[in-house]
Amino acid sequence: MSLEFRHIAHVYGQGANRLRALADISFTAPAGEITCLLGSSGCGKSTLLNLTAGLLEVQDGCITLGSEVLADPSHNPPPEKRPIGLVFQDGALFPHMTIAQNIAFGMPPSERGAVTEWLDQVGLSGLEARYPHELSGGQQQRAALARAMAPDPKVLLMDEPFASVDIVLRRRLRRDCRILLRERGTTTILVTHDPAEALDVADRIAVMEAGRIVQFGTPAQLHDAPATASVGAIFGGAQVISAERAGDALQTVFGAWPLTCLAGDLPPGSRFDLLLFADHIDCVADDQGLAVRDVQTLGEGYRVLLKTGAGDELTVETVLPVSPDQRYKPVPQPGSIRAFASA
Ligand SMILES: Nc1ncnc2c1ncn2[C@@H]1O[C@H](COP(=O)(O)OP(=O)(O)OP(=O)(O)O)[C@@H](O)[C@H]1O
Numbered sequence: 001m002s003l004e005f006r007h008i009a010h011v012y013g014q015g016a017n018r019l020r021a022l023a024d025i026s027f028t029a030p031a032g033e034i035t036c037l038l039g040s041s042g043c044g045k046s047t048l049l050n051l052t053a054g055l056l057e058v059q060d061g062c063i064t065l066g067s068e069v070l071a072d073p074s075h076n077p078p079p080e081k082r083p084i085g086l087v088f089q090d091g092a093l094f095p096h097m098t099i100a101q102n103i104a105f106g107m108p109p110s111e112r113g114a115v116t117e118w119l120d121q122v123g124l125s126g127l128e129a130r131y132p133h134e135l136s137g138g139q140q141q142r143a144a145l146a147r148a149m150a151p152d153p154k155v156l157l158m159d160e161p162f163a164s165v166d167i168v169l170r171r172r173l174r175r176d177c178r179i180l181l182r183e184r185g186t187t188t189i190l191v192t193h194d195p196a197e198a199l200d201v202a203d204r205i206a207v208m209e210a211g212r213i214v215q216f217g218t219p220a221q222l223h224d225a226p227a228t229a230s231v232g233a234i235f236g237g238a239q240v241i242s243a244e245r246a247g248d249a250l251q252t253v254f255g256a257w258p259l260t261c262l263a264g265d266l267p268p269g270s271r272f273d274l275l276l277f278a279d280h281i282d283c284v285a286d287d288q289g290l291a292v293r294d295v296q297t298l299g300e301g302y303r304v305l306l307k308t309g310a311g312d313e314l315t316v317e318t319v320l321p322v323s324p325d326q327r328y329k330p331v332p333q334p335g336s337i338r339a340f341a342s343a
Helices: 045-053 099-104 109-121 137-149 167-184 195-201 219-224
Strands: 003-012 019-029 034-038 060-065 068-071 084-087 155-159 187-192 204-209 212-217 238-246 249-252 255-258 271-277 281-297 302-307 313-318 328-332 338-341
Touching: 003 045, 019 045, 019 060, 019 187, 019 212, 034 045, 034 167, 034 195, 045 068, 045 084, 045 155, 045 187, 084 137, 099 109, 099 137, 109 137, 137 167, 167 195, 187 195, 204 219, 212 219, 238 313, 249 271, 255 328, 281 313, 302 328, 313 328
Parallel strands: 034 187, 034 204, 084 155, 155 187
Antiparallel strands: 003 019, 003 060, 060 068, 204 212, 238 249, 238 271, 249 255, 271 338, 281 302, 281 328, 302 313
16 A cells, blocks of 8 residues: 655744754655655654654644545544554564564464564574574564564554664665565655665655655666755765856866866756766866875775865775875866756
């Protein structure tokens, strides 16, 4: 079943403490897909998740599940009355119950025989009699996932579910989770601030900034036609810098670059956000250029951090050797930069 958000707004506090956390959020998380809410800290991801779970009351707008209203200002059922499973960052297993008891919690008594299957599905066979503190962080997250999914919820909400496990295990957990969710066709919303994680697991991504959806689409749609420079910067190695038009050039803190470095036309206006990639910028020795702050050796070539006198930094990648004592001018390759009207 698809989960649809229509014109959701949310305010915390009153008077001088009033804070608008969400404004006019509308999108549909398609049935059986994984939709990621991606954005930096404080952009409103958890608020939207908590409104869906019933941990917060919907003040404005409407959330529907399939053809039914899940919540609106006149109808805010408590979490236990919603067909929703929840997984948080720390797993939040019941500490006084064994892993088997945790997974069985919420399952109808007639189906509790399936606990063994769930233990197998999440790779915890043989650990059913252990208590949560006797498992590793990753194993606890697997148990939390099984507990949330065992009652067969129509929707699964996950808030930074892999954040507390180390990077190697995180990749495996993500992969296992993605496979399991796809197999079961569970409509899932996953909150993350990590673009790599969103790209790794998401069928769709809702990019959030300051309480709004900046863009909603598949990873390919976001890659091919980013709505803003910051959406484009989700993809590895991208940098965003400000520029102004100065005749036939773009003036930046790193120098003036010809309009021929643009991919496509310059949008209307005079101030722009430029999206550029480190491996599309050449590094030209120039005594009037920028100082080298750091050089990192890559498999082939070097990643160089250049710095202006005012402290602005730009990363470039080059196959030519770079001397830390030499100054360099960064020169973007023709057709390599995308320009967006500055907000
Ligand atoms: N209970 C609350 N009372 C007042 N303000 C709150 C409350 N909860 C969240 N906020 C504020 O609402 C805004 C959105 O918070 P929210 O937790 O939804 O963001 P987030 O994107 O999930 O952030 P993070 O990634 O850090 O968890 C922030 O400015 C936050 O300070």
